[in-house]
Amino acid sequence: MLKLFEREILSVDEISQAQTGINVRDLCVHLNSKLVLNNINIRIPKNKITALIGQSGCGKTTLLNSFNRMNELNKNHQCSGEVWIQNRNIYNRKERISRLRRQIGMVFQRPNPFPMSIYENVCFGLRIQGENNRRKLDDSVERALKNAALWDEVKDRLFDSAMLLSGGQQQRLMIARALALEPEILLLDEPTSALDPLTTLYIEELINELKKQCTLVIVTHNMQQAARVSDYAAFMHRGELIEFSDSDSLFTMPAKQQTEDYITGRYG
């Protein structure tokens, strides 16, 4: 198995409070009156990459969405339990949802650039916050694009429409757009499922670089990708968390039969 980086991976039980990026306690989510997440407890480690795997409809995306409360876009939505990020329960009533979402970036399955220039796409979040200082915006845009390994390709055409970029470039632009807000956590919802293998590899390298800056959670259907990229992996099935451990042990010697069946392709 290809390992791109030396890893310093603790086992799941050894993760201390300080090393926890997201702490989920007893999370249950109903969408459209259907139980989608059933009593999830998971501690996602800080500055590591955690992959969520499982078959379609098992609740991976819902779990991801509950980290930045995107589930609430669905009006028919109920949720109980707690999600702690940096000693705050984000489901607390006092939590400001727009502030929360600024701290937690999200990249979607399909690139969804706004119909604006590349520059405006990247500084969209900053402008929302009321930042209009041109120099600060310039700096943030440059930093974000460099972090997303897109700067060299677009630095000469920052003011062209973002729609003109290729799929892979658009997806990196989406990462840059999220990074411009300097988030603590970056959520990636199948970020490479619409891309070709080479671009996928490119983005995987990028993700690996990013864990220096933030905690990453990635949803993927691609077992190889999960094994390649992630430090930790969680297997979910029908709304329940079946197994959560470091990727090495989950992919080489899974503790549960269900997990083994899934990763070896026997069902799902």
Add this chain to the structure above:
Amino acid sequence: MFKQLQINYRQALAETTSLLCVSTLLIFLVSMVVFIAFQGSQYFIPKLAYNVTIDFADGRQDVFYQSSALDSRSLKAQIDSRYLGQYLSSPQNKPEVEVRLADDVYQVMSESGRVYFGEFHALSSSDQMNLPLSELSSLLNTVALLQNNLQQVQNGKLKDLHQSIALLNSKQVADDTPARKAQMKEFERWQGHVTALEQQILQYRMQLKQANGDLISLALNDLDYLYQPNQLDTFDKLHFTFSKIGQFVSDKPKQASTAGGVFPAIFGTILMVILMAVVVAPFGIISAVYLHEYAPNNKVTGLIRIGISNMAAVPSVVYGVFGLGFFVYTLGGSLDQLFYPQSLPSPTFGTPGLLWASLTMGLLTLPVVIVSAEEGLKRVPQGLRAGSYALGATKFETIIRVVVPMASPGMLTGVILAIARAAGEVAPLILVGAVKFAPNLPVDSDFPFVHLERQFMHLGVFIYDGAFHNQTQNQSSSLMFATCMLLLIIVFSLNISAILFRHRLRHKYERA
């Protein structure tokens, strides 16, 4: 084998039937446009002048000049047919008609829009008679100079005197004070001067000999232009056509809307439509945003949607009646009582006018705008909204910064369709403010410059008027067709610009 044939036959039938429908439709459309363009262009093309002689069986003779676009044979047939029915019982008494081209005849257009035909007889000035035609330009110059003088006196000295006398009146100075007497004397002196000038101007005249030998005399200050219709070369004809088009779009109607131009109608239509767009665009777009983005997806919203669609199907005259009853009488009446009590009982806003017409048309076109704006909002992908939310934007920020810009093509289409509809509407406008002739434009140099309470002219109403009230006159029906053509051009160009706009915005926002 037979089955195969049957299937082929059915396919062919389906194909040809649909093709037939489309081609019929196309033929109707094209022939309508061609017909209107042909009839309308008659107004701009110089016509030939004919000398028509009609010998009646009882010895009477009618001789007159007639202008017509037809050749002499068809004109004769046309005039013959006029007597055919009249003398059906005694065909032997049917008059002899003779039609000749009248080569030397002049056609004279007067400022008031009247047309005279006749051979040139003489010009006369204040001191000379029987001047030749070559003197015309110098005489016209003299007349213009005199007119200028007259105007200066009227607008300068006479106006000042008038004002100072009015001032004395308002101060209730007695009639026999010396100052006032002096003023009155001065006033009378200038008044006499003006009368003398007017008399002098009227002495500059042109005499034309009509076909039956009678002389007609017309004052040169009323003369617009004259030409010999049968002696125009191609260049003259082109020049005539273009100047006629220029007059059509820049002049006001003359001779009870049978001649002149339609500028007040164009102006009124555009102003009404702009006012309507200013009202209906924000209102409709904000309603659509509420309905699509904020309103809960339940039965009440569904009912509201059905209501809006049905509003689009209400006959327009009903809107007119509503506008008259609500806007004009109720709203306008209360405005008058609140703000213009001094001029009651004569109404200011409580009468049909531009503002009420715009509001009525706004109400009429609101469903169009709402429906197409909602279509535009539906086209915005859900992923984009999610992307915006994920960056910490609130719902309002998402709508303002992402959703509305992306839905703008649909919204714009709605507004332009509404404008096109309002430009062509007639029935409600007659009720709420459009008239067949308005003496003043709604915008002028008097304070407050835009007079929303005034009645205005509208192209659609102008056509309606032309169609129903001037059916007999050839010239007026071609003016009506010319106006139809203009309206068609305006509506077509609006629709085409809507399509182009939508295409451009789509290119900008929806290139994925």
